[in-house]
Structures are given as structure tokens and as C-alpha cells.
Amino acid sequence: MHETSIGWENLRLFLAVARAGGLSPAARATGSSPxxxxxxxxxxxxxxxxxxxxxxxxGYEPTPEGRALMDELAEIEARILRLTAAPAGGARPLVKLSAGTWTTLFLLERLDEIVGAPPDIRLRFIAAESVLDIPHREALIGLRNRRPTETGLAGRRLGAVNFAPYAAPGAPARWIKVVADTPSARWLDREIGADAFCEVSTPRNSLDLALAAAGVALLPTFVGDRQAGLERVGETIPELAHEQWLVTHQHDRHLPEVRRTIDRLCAIYDRTAR
Structure with a gap:
């Protein structure tokens, strides 16, 4: 929306500034900059x-004309909220969350913690190795391997991610290779080239084969360390170490359902990091 437009978005921001009494507190409430x-x-x-x-x-103090506009807009705002409110007993709000295969697997095991008890959101997992476009709302929340740099995005560091080789006790020392466009797959391709026992196109299948004692899989430690049937058979690989970030749009992060989901995800990561 153009900044000179007298649209509802600008009027909504006016209400936020007038109620907060200044730009900085209104910026924190709306996700816009002062x-x-x-x-x-x-x-x-x-x-x-x-x-x-x-x-x-x-700060900013409303003039008499500003206060009169506040009163008029408050009635309009109340009508808009009534018209857009979800009906009682209606569908839970949808939250689309994008993450790679391993993070999706980690979070699926904690699904009840994320959706709430009783569930108050409808969570859609979008498992993809590529980065989805959050500014265009392909996802509301993304779990990424780097700090967000795009304009309008907010991020929170969740922790460090490391990779190591894993195998079942007694499994043959032969690599299971993932053919995918990921840093770990590219690293393994450089290290072993065509010298692999088996190739899979889906990362999850390398875990399945490792659990079946077919060979050695390169896994993130937050997945491999939690598999009762696997053990580390080598050191972590410094080249593959990276940070994990929770990313969302500046405006979307203030939606109640997104805020709840973010808080629950952060609680899970804070607890598992201890």
C-alpha cells in the first residue's frame, strides 16, 4: 500500500501510534519501524x-482532531473485528511452517506441544530442502540455516546444528549417500564421490537404511543422537556446523496463532538445548 493512501492499514497504524503515545512503542506493537x-x-x-x-x-500526543478521529475509528475497528472474527467452534487458524527434512522429523515428534492442548491451531508442515518465500506467504514460519537478511523478516536464533556419521552396532562401514541439493549431501559427494553402497534421493531414507543396519548415514546430531538403534561412528564435521534460525514476517509474527506457535517452538528448542 502506498504511504500516502488513506487506507485502513494507515488508519490502523494511526490508532496504534495514538494509543501508544509514540512511535517506538507503536513500532514494537505493529512490527513497523519508528x-x-x-x-x-x-x-x-x-x-x-x-x-x-x-x-x-x-512522544506523540493526539490533537483534538486526532482524538475525534480515534473515536470514529474505534467504532469502525470494532465492526471489522466482529466481521472477521472466527465463528465459535469454527476452524482453527492455519499456520504453515516450512523446514528441512530433519527439522520436520524433529518437530513431528513434538506435535502435541506445538498445536496446544486442546489444539488451538491447525499446523501444516511443508518439508522442503529449498527455502520458501516468507515475504510472499508461502509459509508463515520458516526454520532456516542462516540469519534472515531479507527486508521485512524477523528472526530468532534457536541454536547450533552439527552433523556426524551414524550407524547401527555391527553395521558395515559403507556410506549411504543422499542425492540432494543440501550442504551435507554436497559434502558427502565430495568426500566419497561414486564410492557409496547405496544412493537415495530423500534424506529420510538414509536414516531408514541406517536403522536397518545397512550402512553409515550422515545425520544432524539432534536426530542421530536420539535414535536408540544408532551410535556415532565418527566425529562431527566442522564444515557442516551452522546456526538454526526461526524466521517469520515482521507483520505476521504479531498474529495470535503465529505468536503462540513461535513461543512453543522456542520453548521446545530451549528445553532440548539444556
Missing amino acids: ATLGRRMSALERALGRELFVRRDR
């Missing part, structure tokens, strides 16, 4: 031909 809010409030005043705020060192 600079963006300041520009939008100035543009809104020009478009309406009214002075809505008295700018002070310690």
Missing part, C-alpha cells in the same frame, strides 16, 4: 488535511 510510522503519520495528515498529533520530545 521511521516508517513517522512517515506514514505525516502522509496521513497531509492526505486528510488535518493535524493529528502534537509532536513532543517524549
Whole structure:
């Protein structure tokens, strides 16, 4: 939306600034930056031909015209909330979460913790090795291997990820190779090339074969260490160590269902990191 538009988004931001009494607290509540809010409030005043705020060192104080607009918009806001509220007993809000194969496997084992008891969200896992486009809402939450750098995204570091070779006791020392465009698959391809016992195109199948004592699989330690039938058969690989980040859009992270999901995911990672 263009910043000079008198659309509902700008009016909603006006309410946030007026209620918070300043740009910084309103920025924390809306996910917009103080600079963006300041520009939008100035543009809104020009478009309406009214002075809505008295700018002070310690904040923004609504003028009488600003307070009158607040009163009018409060009624409109209440109507919008009533019209868009989910009906009682209706469908739970959908939260789309994208992650790689291993993170998806880790989270599926903790599904009840994420959806709540009783469930208050409908969680859709999108397991993909590629990075989905959060700005265009292909997913609401993404678990990524790096800090987000795209404009409008927010991130939280969840912890470190390491990879090591795993095998069942007594399994033959032969590699199970994953043919995929991932750092771990590329590393293994460089190390062993065509010298692999078996190749699979889905990372999860390498775990299945390792559990069946067919050979050695390269796995993240947060997966391999939790498999009762596997043990490490080598050191972690420094080249594959990386951070894991939870990523979402600045605006989406304030949606109640997204906020709940983020809090639960972070609690899971905080607990398992101890």
C-alpha cells in the first residue's frame, strides 16, 4: 500500500501510534519501524488535511482532531473485528511452517506441544530442502540455516546444528549417500564421490537404511543422537556446523496463532538445548 493512501492499514497504524503515545512503542506493537510510522503519520495528515498529533520530545500526543478521529475509528475497528472474527467452534487458524527434512522429523515428534492442548491451531508442515518465500506467504514460519537478511523478516536464533556419521552396532562401514541439493549431501559427494553402497534421493531414507543396519548415514546430531538403534561412528564435521534460525514476517509474527506457535517452538528448542 502506498504511504500516502488513506487506507485502513494507515488508519490502523494511526490508532496504534495514538494509543501508544509514540512511535517506538507503536513500532514494537505493529512490527513497523519508528521511521516508517513517522512517515506514514505525516502522509496521513497531509492526505486528510488535518493535524493529528502534537509532536513532543517524549512522544506523540493526539490533537483534538486526532482524538475525534480515534473515536470514529474505534467504532469502525470494532465492526471489522466482529466481521472477521472466527465463528465459535469454527476452524482453527492455519499456520504453515516450512523446514528441512530433519527439522520436520524433529518437530513431528513434538506435535502435541506445538498445536496446544486442546489444539488451538491447525499446523501444516511443508518439508522442503529449498527455502520458501516468507515475504510472499508461502509459509508463515520458516526454520532456516542462516540469519534472515531479507527486508521485512524477523528472526530468532534457536541454536547450533552439527552433523556426524551414524550407524547401527555391527553395521558395515559403507556410506549411504543422499542425492540432494543440501550442504551435507554436497559434502558427502565430495568426500566419497561414486564410492557409496547405496544412493537415495530423500534424506529420510538414509536414516531408514541406517536403522536397518545397512550402512553409515550422515545425520544432524539432534536426530542421530536420539535414535536408540544408532551410535556415532565418527566425529562431527566442522564444515557442516551452522546456526538454526526461526524466521517469520515482521507483520505476521504479531498474529495470535503465529505468536503462540513461535513461543512453543522456542520453548521446545530451549528445553532440548539444556
